Amino acid sequence: MSHRPTAGTEAPVACDPDVLRSDFPILSRTVHGRPLVYLDNAATTQKPVVVIEAEADVYRRYNANVHRAIHTLGEEATAAYEAARAKIATFIGAPDVRGVVFVRNATEALNLVAWAWGRRRLRPGDEVLLTPMEHHSNLVPWQLVAAETGAKLRFIPLLPGGELDQGALARDGLLNERTRIVAVTHASNVLGTITRVAEICAAARAAGALCVVDAAQSVPHLPLDVTAIGCDFLAFSGHKMYGPLGIGVLWGRPERLEETEPFFGGGEMILRVELECSTWNEIPYKFEAGTPNVAGAVGLAAAVDYLRACGGMEAIAAHEARLTAHALEVLRDLPGVTVYGPPAPRAALAAFNVAGVHPHDLAQFLDRDGIAVRAGHHCAQPLMRHLGVVATARASFSLYNTPAEIDTLRDSILRAREFFHA
Numbered sequence: 222m223s224h225r226p227t228a229g230t231e232a233p234v235a236c237d238p239d240v241l242r243s244d245f246p247i248l249s250r251t252v253h254g255r256p257l258v259y260l261d262n263a264a265t266t267q268k269p270v271v272v273i274e275a276e277a278d279v280y281r282r283y284n285a286n287v288h289r290a291i292h293t294l295g296e297e298a299t300a301a302y303e304a305a306r307a308k309i310a311t312f313i314g315a316p317d318v319r320g321v322v323f324v325r326n327a328t329e330a331l332n333l334v335a336w337a338w339g340r341r342r343l344r345p346g347d348e349v350l351l352t353p354m355e356h357h358s359n360l361v362p363w364q365l366v367a368a369e370t371g372a373k374l375r376f377i378p379l380l381p382g383g384e385l386d387q388g389a390l391a392r393d394g395l396l397n398e399r400t401r402i403v404a405v406t407h408a409s410n411v412l413g414t415i416t417r418v419a420e421i422c423a424a425a426r427a428a429g430a431l432c433v434v435d436a437a438q439s440v441p442h443l444p445l446d447v448t449a450i451g452c453d454f455l456a457f458s459g460h461k462m463y464g465p466l467g468i469g470v471l472w473g474r475p476e477r478l479e480e481t482e483p484f485f486g487g488g489e490m491i492l493r494v495e496l497e498c499s500t501w502n503e504i505p506y507k508f509e510a511g512t513p514n515v516a517g518a519v520g521l522a523a524a525v526d527y528l529r530a531c532g533g534m535e536a537i538a539a540h541e542a543r544l545t546a547h548a549l550e551v552l553r554d555l556p557g558v559t560v561y562g563p564p565a566p567r568a569a570l571a572a573f574n575v576a577g578v579h580p581h582d583l584a585q586f587l588d589r590d591g592i593a594v595r596a597g598h599h600c601a602q603p604l605m606r607h608l609g610v611v612a613t614a615r616a617s618f619s620l621y622n623t624p625a626e627i628d629t630l631r632d633s634i635l636r637a638r639e640f641f642h643a
């Protein structure tokens with residue numbers, strides 16, 4: 222059965238991994254002679270044929286630079302690039318397509334906000350409010366900008382179970398008249414904690430602070446609407462949502478983007494250039510200096526179509542919630558296994574450790590069984606310290622994973638315990 226979307230005419234199908242798996246060529250390969258069990262989706266997801274084909278089709282049929290060419294190929298490439306922007310705006314509930322800025326990934330999107338908005342506006346004594354579970358992408362840029370501006374970083378604490386202590390915003394005066402920016406992850410890539418971002422954004426707005434959401438782990442898994450969230454900026458990567466590598470999105474409230482200075486200078490982002498000074502193009506082009514990743518944007522739009530054809534984000538979230546519940550149950554039942562993070566609702570992943578087995582050794586052992594999991598600090602070193610570990614293993618799920626794959630993971634972990642005499 223094909224799941225190639227055809228101009229929105231196909232009736233939505235339920236998210237059935239047994240059916241959808243055939244759309245992903247890589248899932249039929251073997252690793253060390255075993256069928257691939259790909260459980261590293263929080264790092265990057267695999268790509269369905271429709272995405273691979275959409276990207277290849279750009280190069281095959283209408284590769285050209287966008288916006289500037291006055292010829293048919295250029296016009297077709299521009300139309301496809303701008304149609305991709307519009308599709309992504311609709312997908313995230315953005316009423317104005319000008320809010321969608323194409324970047325390389327979530328990291329670049331977050332840096333753009335930190336450097337172009339934060340660095341210009343933060344003053345000594347201002348505060349930037351983060352959480353201890355941020356990915357380095359939403360921590361290090363703020364550290365750099367705080368060091369330049371004299372702003373101070375503060376952190377909303379975690380509760381012992383791994384939830385964010387959102388009550389501390391008001392109770393401990395964390396959000397106050399000095400707070401200029403609140404930048405939080407929507408879904409932790411380690412704990413799976415889902416942040417109640419709409420609540421945080423409302424509180425930030427009431428305090429006159431800007432609200433930035435790192436949605437790298439939520440856009441691929443949950444229905445999401447930037448208008449309902451009420452944030453000022455939202456960042457995500459295409460490659461974690463079945464799209465190509467090298468394309469990501471910064472969504473910004475248009476009035477915020479208008480007031481933000483450019484991040485990169487060069488072609489495309491200017492209106493008029495003199496030898497000594499320049500004026501800027503309108504948003505979003507003001508932030509898209511140089512030749513963009515046209516094929517990446519078109520591939521990302523194909524991924525959005527694909528998510529719809531798989532039943533939509535509600536169906537995908539329901540499937541992944543079932544998988545995650547199964548994984549948590551299975552892992553928590555295993556002897557010597559510690560699973561980190563709160564109970565449901567949580568993101569589609571489980572970070573865990575097996576007593577007496579280093580997570581790197583475990584990942585290598587699992588790989589011999591064809592199972593791909595992540596092991597390490599997951600770009601969240603402060604969180605590792607908070608948990609009192611140097612590293613964890615992490616299994617992360619997507620629309621094509623099955624409960625049977627989680628059972629394969631369980632069996633392999635049991636064999637690893639024996640092998641390592643744990």
Ligand SMILES: Cc1ncc(COP(=O)(O)O)c(C=O)c1O
Pocket residue numbers: 263264326327328329356358359406408409410435437438458
């Ligand atoms: C929560 C979170 N934020 C940001 C990122 C950075 O994404 P990228 O490396 O695609 O920029 C990741 C990647 O794992 C992540 O999990």
